[in-house]
Amino acid sequence: MEREVLRLENLQKSFGSVQALKGASLTLQEGEVVALLGDNGAGKSTLIKAISGVHPSDGGAIYVRGDKASIRSARDAMDLGIETIHQDTSLAPDLSIARNLFLGREPVKLGWLGVFAPIDFGELRHVAAALLKRVGISKKLDADALVSTLSGGERQSIAISRAMQFAAKVIILDEPTNNLGVEETHGVLRFVRDMRDAGHSVLFITHNIHHVFEVCDRLVVMRRGEVVAEKTVAETDLLTVEGIIMGVDIKALLKDAKAH
Numbered sequence: 001m002e003r004e005v006l007r008l009e010n011l012q013k014s015f016g017s018v019q020a021l022k023g024a025s026l027t028l029q030e031g032e033v034v035a036l037l038g039d040n041g042a043g044k045s046t047l048i049k050a051i052s053g054v055h056p057s058d059g060g061a062i063y064v065r066g067d068k069a070s071i072r073s074a075r076d077a078m079d080l081g082i083e084t085i086h087q088d089t090s091l092a093p094d095l096s097i098a099r100n101l102f103l104g105r106e107p108v109k110l111g112w113l114g115v116f117a118p119i120d121f122g123e124l125r126h127v128a129a130a131l132l133k134r135v136g137i138s139k140k141l142d143a144d145a146l147v148s149t150l151s152g153g154e155r156q157s158i159a160i161s162r163a164m165q166f167a168a169k170v171i172i173l174d175e176p177t178n179n180l181g182v183e184e185t186h187g188v189l190r191f192v193r194d195m196r197d198a199g200h201s202v203l204f205i206t207h208n209i210h211h212v213f214e215v216c217d218r219l220v221v222m223r224r225g226e227v228v229a230e231k232t233v234a235e236t237d238l239l240t241v242e243g244i245i246m247g248v249d250i251k252a253l254l255k256d257a258k259a260h
């Protein structure tokens, strides 16, 4: 049976005179991958920033597993099992990849009578190496390398690995394949599928509609701060979705063009 993990009701958010969210609503079920689509400025990032506590909403309600949630900070969201990878995600450049994968949540070794709790670097490296292998970047990266030595795409992969490693229930990805190479992109998409198979729920913001058809179950389209369409991937096609995003019926336009 489907179980709802996240429900947004009538979310509103303004930045000065700009109404970025005008009552956006959506739901996410357990083990479901939902794409959040929309043109530039549609309100997608604002919506996920409301869920992740970066910019709390001005109005509306968020329910997590049926309970009304108050998400006023990134910590609130993480405590509710919501992990977000933002486009401008920040890592600690002077720490190793392994340390970044566990930032603030490193495995510890209990010392004599539990007095000392030093980081268990052996365990850290072991898990980090396995994680890098899973995202398909094992060949190039050593878990001990400093993040400052990595490319933008590699940093993105590390941030995604970190969120996926700790995501308890809901993973939000804001354009996760931006700036990634082919192999890294496949790694991310594979990870999304793995997460779904393990019962996690994923909200996936992307401008790449091919990726939506590859890994998503359902899609939600936003325009000017509102949700204007919701469809299962099985019931729609690429051209229809592109039309909804642009606010035009592409198929009708093509038919007209053919008739003339």
Ligand SMILES: Nc1ncnc2c1ncn2[C@@H]1O[C@H](COP(=O)(O)OP(=O)(O)OP(=O)(O)O)[C@@H](O)[C@H]1O
Pocket: 015, 018, 019, 020, 038, 039, 040, 041, 042, 043, 044, 045, 046, 047
């Ligand atoms: N911090 C902010 N201050 C002022 N206006 C903002 C802020 N963040 C977003 N906006 C405005 O809110 C609206 C929605 O922006 P948002 O970034 O949510 O869109 P988006 O759908 O994520 O777009 P993109 O695909 O380009 O990232 C836009 O008009 C944007 O200029």
